[in-house]
Amino acid sequence: MMSPVHVEVKKMHDHSDVDLFLIPETAWKVFMLLKENGFRKWWTKYDTKTPNFSRYGTTVQKGKKRVKVILDLFVETVPYRMINGYKIIEVEHLLSLYSSIHSSGRCWAVQQAIRLVANKIDPLGRIELISEFQGEVYGFR
Numbered sequence: 061m062m063s064p065v066h067v068e069v070k071k072m073h074d075h076s077d078v079d080l081f082l083i084p085e086t087a088w089k090v091f092m093l094l095k096e097n098g099f100r101k102w103w104t105k106y107d108t109k110t111p112n113f114s115r116y117g118t119t120v121q122k123g124k125k126r127v128k129v130i131l132d133l134f135v136e137t138v139p140y141r142m143i144n145g146y147k148i149i150e151v152e153h154l155l156s157l158y159s160s161i162h163s164s165g166r167c168w169a170v171q172q173a174i175r176l177v178a179n180k181i182d183p184l185g186r187i188e189l190i191s192e193f194q195g196e197v198y199g200f201r
Contacts, residue, residue, distance in 0.1 A: 077115075077130035081149055087135045091116075099131065112136050143184070151183055 082090050091114075099116040106113050117130040139150040155174055168191040173183040183189060 077132050079132045079134065079149075079154075081134045081136060081138045081140075084135050084137065087133075090133070094131070099129075102130070110134075151177060 080090075094116045097118075099118045102115045102117045104113075104115050106115075112135045114133045114135075115130060116133060117128060119126045119128055121127075139153050140147040141150060142148070151173060155170065155177065169189040172186070172188045176183040176186060176188060
């Protein structure tokens, strides 16, 4: 949601995941819906470090390939802003998670967002969040 629209090129992982922050009072509804739709709890090293974190996943058939669908769920109230009708977590808060409970600290987009915020530039929609390789593919560089 932060970067311009592009196809994600995965070099470090065999999956993409979505980080979702659930409202504590209604989080149980999300967990019920996930279970009803074939998602199961997947254990991670963060389960014992962060009591409000859960990873749910499933695999789906896409053509001849099995694809992982992973949702990282955080049950907590977070600062956010509205973007295109969605509540999007504030960048500074999101980046603070990468040093404590998230392992994407080496991610190109995370590093670029940290640099932009340090220079008092809002990273939302910035082309810098797309790697040079992806930028070349899409004619951005």
